Amino acid sequence: MESATPKVEEPVRFSTHPSRYHHWKLHVDGAVARLVMAVDDQHPLRGGYVLKLNSYDLGVDIELADAVQRLRFEHPEVRAVLVSSGTDNCFCAGANIYMLGASTHAFKVNFCKFTNETRLYLEEASAKSGQTYIAALNGVASGGGYELALACETIYLQDDGSSAVSFPETPLLAVLPGTGGLTRLVDKRKVRRDLADVFSTLAEGVRGKRSKDWGLVDDVFAKSRFDAEVKKRADALVAAAAPKDEGPGILLADVAPTRSEDGAKLVSSYRYVEFTVDRETRTATLLVRGPTSPAATDGKTLREQGSDHWHLRAFRELDDALLDLRFNHPTVGLLVLETSGDPEAVRAHDEALAGLGGDWLGREISLLVARVLRRLDLTARSLFATLRPGSCFAGSLFELALSADRSYMLASQDDDAPRIGLSSLNFGALPMSNGLTRLETRFLARPEHAASLRDVRHLFDHDAALEHGLVTFTPDDIDWDDDVRIAVEERASLSPDALTGMEANLRFAGPETMETKIFARLSAWQNWIFQRPNAVGERGALTMYGRPERPEFDWRRT
Amino acid sequence: MSNVSSERIPNNVDLASDRKLQRALEAWQPRFIDWWMEMGPEGFQSDQVYLRTAISVEADGWAHFDYVKMPDYRWGIFLTPPTQSRTIGFGDNLGKPVWDTVPGEHRNALRRLIVTQGDTEPASVEQQRLLGQTCPSLYDLRNLFQVNVEEGRHLWAMVYLLHSYFGRDGREEAEALLERRSGNEDKPRILGAFNEPCRHWLSFFMFTYFTDRDGKYQLLALAESGFDPLARTTRFMLTEEAHHMFVGETGVGRIVERTIELTQKNSNGDARAEGGIDLPTLQKYVNLWYSVSLDLFGGEISSNAANYFASGLKARAKEDRYEDHLVLDEVMSFEVPRADRSGFDRQDVPLRNAMNEVLRGEYVEDSQRGVDKWNRQLEEAGLAFRITLPSTRFHRATGLYAGLHFDPEGRLLSEAEWQAQKGQFLPTEDDETYVSSLMQRPIYEPGKMAHWIAPPAKGIKGRPIDFEYVRRQDI
């Protein structure tokens, strides 16, 4: 029962808008945007702690994620985004320690995962949307504060004798930087590992010229010149960027669902998504409806549809539902993925979107669909896809089935029998974290098979799907109910921890990327250390932080 | 002769055979002199000044008086001799032998403590560098320089620790101590009060009374440190600090004395009309320097402070007067302002986390003593005015009360009330201009005093008041 959770808390909601931000100020001035972190310390997401020194909690990061998303869709003219602090002498002190101390393990993991995703979105915006993030560190950036800077393409640090960058996690708290900081240090910034080692054990961090010499920042400027020098560089970046005729942006309408309760079931109804949580069986169902109106095949129509565009709307809804699942339904272990609609319509919309890849809005929608699908891959719940009559697992929606840990397709000869279809989007536009398509990852042993599927224009029935390896099982209508029910019940009975580890191992075959390393290490090392007595035991460093006594360690190494 | 020798640098740390220290000082000493020439007292570097120099730690050696040109001053390195088998007197390491070298575990924290203390020493010299040009007497000019060279020596004392115990990092920090500049936007000194301008002698006396007294309490707390070289270094520094506070206390006392005369002389009882510093203005400077000095103790609730105490790095002043040196069970209550400013909530904090407040409390008491003396002068003269220390909530930039406004009685004020009233509490630009206007010209004639200050009760080291404490060269 989900009510086994110790305290009933207000659910976390993810929709926000700059007009409602508590912690960030977003100013857009032509091609340069400023994201100013000015955390309202009296406004934590949940009570019980004060967000001192521009430290953040999930509420702060939800606003950041919203700002990054809106800059892409609503302000395509922006080329450079300056991230700085509105608090004197302090850029950002990282995730709030007391918030972490008061959180459940599951919340901490999901909090870190979400902040990591946001950092990656920032990097993707720099790499693919022509919006380059620049960290202007006008004060101390410690822990998650420096990790936020690391997610920017360029880091400038104020040279005033006190502003520093630091990773105090290991020396002060006996944990690790949780937002990919260590990985980015050596993989992205390519800081020498010995210097990174020194840096990561130096609680007070590194400032001034040394921070530049070590490659921790790109440049340092005196306080009196800092704003001007940073602005100059942002302007230079804008001047060097390819001119783009891209405005105006589109407004992102709120996608919040209507929610209802039906016995043990909670239903969130979006326009294209229906998300149902069954608290009794600890399972949830995500149903995505295919498009019903014609696709936009030119930029003008695309802009007219704006945030009502099917891909954009449906995947934003899916995203919201996934976050709802992660944060508000911790005991739901299995998510069943379903679709309904016309597979050909999905394919038509996919091809139209693929054809608009040269249009900024077309590109942004594809990138968003890809991000949401990666969010699904990274959701630590068992994922089963059930392909039923009337479903539309085609193209971008077939990616849901490919993302699933296994899939069940009804064997049927009826007219409305489920069919699978592929579209251009299955072959590169929607990569996983490992940089491969889901088909490439699925057929790692037979790359030529994945490639040959590109030529298949027709829909696959259950036999063809099974033969081509596109589904796991194809029970017929006599077996379906029992097979699926038993599989679901069996899955729901296994250890959630073992399943999380097992699924993560199996989902991300193939090459490592910075992204896969970050999430793998977050899941393995950071989560492990966060559970250990040296951090959270009675005398652990995290427990003792801010208390009068000092931590005690168990000195045995693994 | 090398600049780094036991003749040039009096010491009791066996500099002659310490190659590491020699090497470090050979690089640092010339830079220190450069700093002194650039940021030390301006316009007096070739004068002969009657100064005391510490040449040994013996009773007769720590105060050797003679004329010396300030750049030739022999800044020395002295540690109070070690106590045999001293043990740590507080915190989790209570009773264990003190450390003669820096424990790796506490290296960063110790370095931070030493750098923060060390940074205040040159800062005050920088703040005071122009004051000589408006001195009220040769006696005061000499005292200013005495304070300045000794702050220089305190810098040497902290640099000695950095050089001897912190390797390359320590050498870099020692360099950085010479690079920061008081009040400089780009390279400010670490602590707020040390970036406040000290434009005239009233502020100088308030600074030496209130801000040097913070120094005293920081040194007392560090003198208990489990890191023995730090404890011994700071113990010796305390002997010098006493004179600085003497300069402040007697300086303000002499102003009060003169102001009493001028108040009584004036038919309206207005000392300003007589060219003196009136008592309400004096009170504003008390409010200013006392409050910025309170900030130097740090936040009321501090995990750093708890950590320093727990680790045995920094104790309470005169720790042995306390009975419980573990301090695990006690709490201190605070009135914590509510976020919506509707009032205060009482909050109990483990005493270890309140160590800054414990030290501040002692400082408050100690500060009151001099104020009482000044008030006795007023009382004996039959004046009704009394100088008071404002509430510890007043005009604070760190801790629980930062960001809020209080009047000197500690009552919460709105932003509008504060803006309307702050000119009654703190010196205004007009006050600054007025006080500075009294001190336009220096007084170099032996024995003569500026109009706004009374002469001292006696001279230095048995010399008369009209002794030529500074022999001016370039006038």
Ligand SMILES: [Fe+2]
């Ligand atoms: Fe000093």
Ligand SMILES: [Fe+2]
């Ligand atoms: Fe002093």
